[in-house]
Amino acid sequence: MHLKRLLAASLCATLAVPPQAYAQAPGGRAGASAARAAVLDFGVASASASGAAGPNAGRPPAGKAGVATPGVATLAPNAAALVSGPLDDEADPVIPASIAQGVFGTYGGAQSRFGAAGSGQSANSSGTSGNASARSPAWVPQLPDLGDGSGGALTPQAERRxxxxxxxxxxxxxxYIGDWLVRDYLDSVAERLAASAAxxxxxxxRPDFDLFAMRDGQINAFSLPGGFIGVNTGLIVxxxxxxxxxxxxxxxxxHVLQRHIARMLSQSERSGYAALAGLLFGILAGVLARSGDLGSAIAIGSQAYAVDSQLRFSRAAEHEADRVGxxxxxxAGYDPWGMVAFFERLDRASMSDAGVPAYARTHPLTVSRIADMQDRARRADYRQPRQSPEYGFVRARVRVLQDRSRGDYLDEISRMRAEIEDRVALNVAANWYGIAFAQLQVERYDDAAASLANARAAFTRVEAAEGGKAPRAPRSSSSLDVLAAEIARRAGRTDEAVRLAQAAHAAWPASHAATDSLLQALIGARxxxxxxxxxxxxxxxxxxxxAWWxxxxxxxxxxxxxxxxRRALAxxxxxxxxxxxxxxxxxxxxDMKSVGFYDLSTIDARLHEFEARYKEERAEDKDSG
Known part of the structure; x- marks a missing residue:
């Protein structure tokens, strides 16, 4: 009886506090002082006082309606606002039990350039705005992710491993496409996005992101633990x-920044790291099923498929990844409408006779997701970003890399030529580049060199037009320069290949593709x-x-x-x-007689390390099997 009275008293005290006074605690591990300092303003304090009907008015920020959760701090009326990512949309889904509590943290930067996109305020159905100060803050203090960053038992180091x-x-x-030009470009985009996150x-x-492409015509992409992200060629094209x-x-x-995979895998973890490794290898079996034994892949990855599907079809996780993205x-300076345009195109494709694109199946495109991105894009500052020339060249290169036979290459050449002649090519220089690369695959080296010259000329014309005047020196790109060296090397012109590769390496010293091209040319020239x-x-x-080893x-x-x-091969x-x-x-x-004392010591130390790693992985494989 006393317990019931105590609960009733607590409930009454809780309901007496305005909903906007509750805040999210910073993960519960930072101590009481951090919990008191980390407060969230959902933009409803002034709306409640003035009767404004903002979308979040009257809603408690988290937990059950009107019930305080342990560890939350109260918000002073004049406290500075902190932007909370997942709580600024009336249509937000309820966070399912499959996602660990604390997944959804705080986003935004010290200098918020999104206005209302960061504050969560939007106009109501009658056109009345919410809190004006929340829509256009001058300076909003931000905190890093407030969720439980541990990802459960799976540490970032174990996730990377x-x-x-x-x-x-x-x-x-x-x-798997190991083409350096493709990898360099994808990593350059990821680097810009990672800098934006920081x-x-x-x-x-924030791990070291490593992006790669897979030869697959389906429009899809996927993330793996530790910052590895795969992109199908069909999506790039x-x-x-x-x-x-x-x-x-x-x-x-x-998904990676919020550690969605780690958080979900941690809930299924029962027997330590080895069990998690088994789950991830099951997911891998699904990724590679088209080239292996499907029955074996399903048998190996049955438990992992359940976890993977849990992530992919979680509306909450998809909303969260959309907003972070x-x-x-x-x-990073890209066009915010790019996400809206791509989602809308996929949504239209899903309603056609062609069937639902793979991306829409693994990342379900709901009306609320598209509407959310549209609303955010409308409120973002307008910009007209200058598109990197490498995008067009890499996209054309990927079109060719999707092909597998001589007939496929010849068909691609015909399609790209037709696009140029019909004036429907998105990028004429890129189409000529793709034609040159395809001609290289069918060993038509002179034709490839001529097509590459056309690509360089078209690229120079575009650069001059965008610059408002003719450039003082011929403009180039790493894709053009590396392909020129590649054509000369494959044609057997070794001295020319070395000269061109050296020029490309000097012009693009940070390019892995230029370095790789020079190494191939030097070895080919002995x-x-x-x-x-x-x-x-x-x-x-x-x-x-x-590759360097x-x-x-x-x-x-x-x-x-x-x-x-031998040491390099090791x-x-x-x-x-x-x-x-x-x-x-x-x-x-x-065991070589010529080995010196210093080299011998280094080799022994490395040998012991390799033997320990081998023993450890064998034990993990045995446990997971």
Whole structure:
């Protein structure tokens, strides 16, 4: 009886407090002082006092209606507002139990450039605005993600390690596209979006994003643990602007930044890291099912499919990723309407006879999602971003990389020519570039060189028109310069290939594609010493890139430097997860008579590390099996 009276008294006291006085605690682990400091203003305090009918008026911010939750802080009437991402939309879905509490945190930057998009205020049905000060704040203090950033038992380090093991298998898939020009471009877009996230304090966890393309005509993209994001070639080709592509990448990065995968996997975790690895390998089986045994993939990944579907079809997670992606998109200088345009095109495609696109199936396009992005785009500052020239060239290159046979390449050449002749090509220079790249695949080297010249001329005309005057020097791009060296090398003109590759590397020193092209040209010209020096420097700078170790091994073999060759091969095999081969290479290097004391000590230390990693992964595989 006393308990019932106590509960009744608590409820009465709770209902006596205005709904807007409640705030979200910062994860419950930052201490009482942080909980008191972290307050959220949902923009309804002044609306309640004046009778304004904003969409959030009268609604409690979280939990059951009118019931205080443990650990929340009260909000002073004049407290500064903090922007809360998922709570500024009347149509927000209820966060399902499948998502760990605290997933949805605070977004926005110290300098909010979105006005009402960050405050959650919008006009009501009669056209009356909400709180004017909330619609256009001058300066809004922000905090990093207030959710539980731990992702449960799965730490960011363990998540990255799982992602790397999954990527080993994906890189073995014949549909994996390791083309450096494509990878460089995707990573450059991700870098801009990640910089936007850092500037706006979005997410307390920002991994090193690693993007890659898969040869698949379906319009889809997917994120893996640890910052690995896959993009189907069909999606890249289906976009019409760089902002549309960036909007999809921003959405997938939103899943990673908010650690949606880690939070959901943590709920299914029962037996530690090995069980989680098993779940992720099940998801991998689904990704690779089209090239492997489907029955085996389903048997291996049955439990993982349930978790994966739980993520993909969670409306709350999709809304959250949309909003994070939108902030990344606009903050990075892309067109905010890019996300709206892409969603609307997919929505129209889903209503046609062609069937529902894969992206719409794995990322359900609801009316509320599209309306939410439309509303945010309308309220964002207008901008007309300058599209990177690499977007058009990479999109054309991907169109060709989707093909598999000589007949496919010839058909693609005809389609691109027809688009130019009919004046329907999105980018004439890009179409000529695609034609040149396709002609290279069918070994029509002279035709490829002529088409590339047409691409360069069209590109220069566009650059001059956009600049308002003729450029002082011929303009270029890494895609054009690398393809020129590639054509010369494949045609057997080794000296010309080296010269062109050296020029491309000098013009684009940060381009992996230019470096790769120069290494191939030097090895093809049997200039092994130069190749070894370059490959060694790249391997030391980026030891996680297996290509540099491979080139170091090849150039060392050409020089007869067996010690360096074996050590380089060991590193390449280790990155591929081929631990027995890596260990064997180090043992052979250790047993060489010419090995010195310093090299011997280094080799022994690396050998012990490889043996420990191999033993650890075997134990994990045994437990997960």
């Amino acid at each position: 799982i992602g790397e093991r999954v990527m080993r298998e994906i890189r073995r898939d014949p549909d 500037a706006q304090f979005i997410g307390g966890y 289906s976009t019409q602007t760089e902002s549309e592509l960036a909007s999809v990448l921003g959405h997938e990065m939103g 939108f902030k990344l998109l606009a903050g 200039r092994f010493k130069e190749a070894q020096t370059l490959a060694r420097g790249e391997a030391e700078s980026e030891p996680r890139q297996g 491979q080139y170091l091994a090849q150039s060392s073999a050409g020089l007869g430097d067996l010690l360096t060759q 590193e390449k095999f280790a990155l591929d997860g081929a631990w027995p081969s890596a260990i064997r290479q180090l043992k052979e290097a250790r």
